[in-house]
Amino acid sequence: MKKILSLAVVLALCGLCAAQSEPKKDEPKTITQVLDSGVKIIESEFIPAAEAMPEDKYGFAPTGGEFKGVRTFAQQVKHVAAVNYMVAAAIMSEKPPLELGGENGPDSIKSKADIVKFAKDSFAYAHKAVATITSENATGEVNSPFGNGKSTRAGLATVFAWHGFDHYGQMVEYLRMNGIVPPASRN
Numbered sequence: 036m037k038k039i040l041s042l043a044v045v046l047a048l049c050g051l052c053a054a055q056s057e058p059k060k061d062e063p064k065t066i067t068q069v070l071d072s073g074v075k076i077i078e079s080e081f082i083p084a085a086e087a088m089p090e091d092k093y094g095f096a097p098t099g100g101e102f103k104g105v106r107t108f109a110q111q112v113k114h115v116a117a118v119n120y121m122v123a124a125a126i127m128s129e130k131p132p133l134e135l136g137g138e139n140g141p142d143s144i145k146s147k148a149d150i151v152k153f154a155k156d157s158f159a160y161a162h163k164a165v166a167t168i169t170s171e172n173a174t175g176e177v178n179s180p181f182g183n184g185k186s187t188r189a190g191l192a193t194v195f196a197w198h199g200f201d202h203y204g205q206m207v208e209y210l211r212m213n214g215i216v217p218p219a220s221r222n
Contacts, residue, residue, distance in 0.1 A: 065169075065170070066168055066169065066170050066189065067165060067166055067168050067169065070165045070168055070189065070192040070193070071162060071165045071166070073192070073193065073195060073196035074158065074161045074162055074165055074192075074195045076196065077195060077196050077199035077200055077203065078161075078199075080203055080218075080219045081199055081202075081206075082151070082154060082158070083218035084203060084207065084210060084218060085112045085151050085206070086151055087210060087215055087218050088147075088209070088210060088213070088215065089147075089213075089215075092108065092213050093107065093109040093147050093150065094109060095107060095108050095213060096108070096110075097208075097209070105205075106205075108206060108209045109147075111205055111206050111209070112151070112154050112202075113141040113144060113150060113153060113154075114141075115154065115198065115199050115202045115203075116153045116156075116157035117140075117141045117157070118198055119157035119158060119160065119161045119199075120132070120133065120160055121181075122161070122180055122191050122192075122194045122195065123157075123160045123161045123163065123164035124160075124164070124180065125177055125179065125180040125186070125191055126168065126177065126191050126192060127164050127167055128177050128178070132160065141153065161195050164192070165195075168188045168189060168192060172188055173188055174187045174188075174189060177191070207220075
């Protein structure tokens with residue numbers, strides 16, 4: 036009887052060891068990972084596009100056709116960065132960490148290096164905000180940065196991608212109008 040019991044224990048331990056050595060199935064992604072992937076995708080295309088335009092062309096805006104009053108390339112980059120800050124701050128229910136209007140706002144940023152840094156910093160802040168979103172608080176309402184209404188954290192986190200890609204598309208056209216192939220289109 037002891038031999039059978041000993042054999043059963045050994046077999047059980049072997050089974051346990053074998054089960055532990057089997058590769059675990061991929062765990063499902065968290066809401067944070069899903070939303071952050073949207074930020075990573077736009078960032079990986081937007082920043083290289085911002086870096087690709089020469090500084091002397093940062094003031095470029097199309098003029099032929101119906102382009103009266105459109106943003107310059109620099110303004111496109113700064114606009115996306117400013118909205119990133121606004122949205123991220125709303126997700127975290129805090130005040131943006133910089134002044135977005137007035138003398139010290141995005142309009143005061145002039146050099147390409149400073150504009151690109153502003154954009155990079157805004158994406159870092161977006162990642163920080165998305166990292167605070169959990170399955171428990173994703174659909175909780177926060178104050179919208181776009182008026183007096185309310186938005187969910189998850190809904191606001193989607194703004195980084197769709198808003199960024201809207202302006203990225205315009206930046207691609209500006210690059211091509213200046214004879215520059217956007218980095219994402221190279222190879």
